[in-house]
Amino acid sequence: MHLDLLHLAIEVAATLAFFTAGLLAAARKRLDVVGSFSVACLSAFGGGTMRDLLLDRRPFFWVDNADWLWGLMLLTLLAMRYLDHRHVSTTQRAIQWPDALGLGLFAASGTQIALAAGMPPLIAVLMGTMTAACGGVLRDIACAEVPTAFNDHQPYALCAFVGGWLVVLAEHWGWPPGPSLAAGAALAFGLRAWTLWRDLRLPEWRAGRR
Template sequence: MTALAVLDLAAVLVFALTGALVASRAQLDLVGFIFIAALTSVGGGTLRDLLLGRDPVFWVGQPEFILLAAAAAIVVFFTAHLLESRYRVLLWLDACALAVAVPAGVALAEGRGHGPVIVVLMGVVTGCFGGLMRDVVCNEVPLVLKQGELYLSAAFGGAVAAVAVAQLVPGPGWPSLAACALVTFALRAGSMTFGWRLPVYKARPPR
């Protein structure tokens, strides 16, 4: 199994769990759980594949990805009530999913011979757009856009780290993908645990 296949599989599973947890907060039925889990788990990868001209899109070529997302949704449907804080679990699962999905986007773009700019953008797209779709559809404040939090920035930082390591360590892509995952997770976890933030724009009265 290739590195890209492993990363896609892990990203689909973990993002599906986050989608199902958001569905539980929205009190949807089982079909709603499956829909939101599938949307979350394949949304970013679908956009990535379309932009890079991959044919077929990864889950169309391997429908097992959708079945995995559905299975994850069903498990959460029957167990979410056991969690003491679904939102806290959601945040940490989402951080893990981000740290897997960004390297998946990086791996596909690198494998197709794209330069650093496209590699970084595909990492960000793969990591962020599934969760963005999930939150918008479920009428939640998108984690991607929460004021000052490192989410989009974490994805960007991880993708840049992958490009930097790839320039320094020629050969198989695992070192760059590992660096991508570690930097992405560290930035996101630091934002949640230690309150790391970026400065935000503050409006001033016109002169």
């Protein structure tokens, strides 16, 4: 019961963080209200929707929770009206932690959903990774930019990937769904927190070096 509430609280906080990351990208590109809401929705729901399209699952999360969208529309209007230049970098920092929680939670739950749909382990883990990271990719593509997740050399999706494998292992060991989810999410979150703290970087192309 308490765990269910915690799960819901993390899910809400993470979705808001992903949505806000989309709003910040929209502000940088000076999109209008239609573009800002669209890009922020891609950021928040794009990963799970892509996973569900590939798995042929319906209904989508945002169809089942349509009422949330009114709140997100309001949030878009408020951000456009009140968000100031000074607030942008504060907001960017403030969403870092709920974003990392979302990375963990969505990677673990995406992996569980794909396993339940009969996917082989590697595909399930990749679908979990996609759930966590693909929203940001679609957000950046819709802004005509190279996705940050593809070229910022931060081990973002990699943390999701490792967390997903713990879910696979836990299910293999016969753990019930709750603890598997918690373990995978905690591992991915912990790795992400560690890479942020140590500012770890992915290797570069040799062919790209000067």
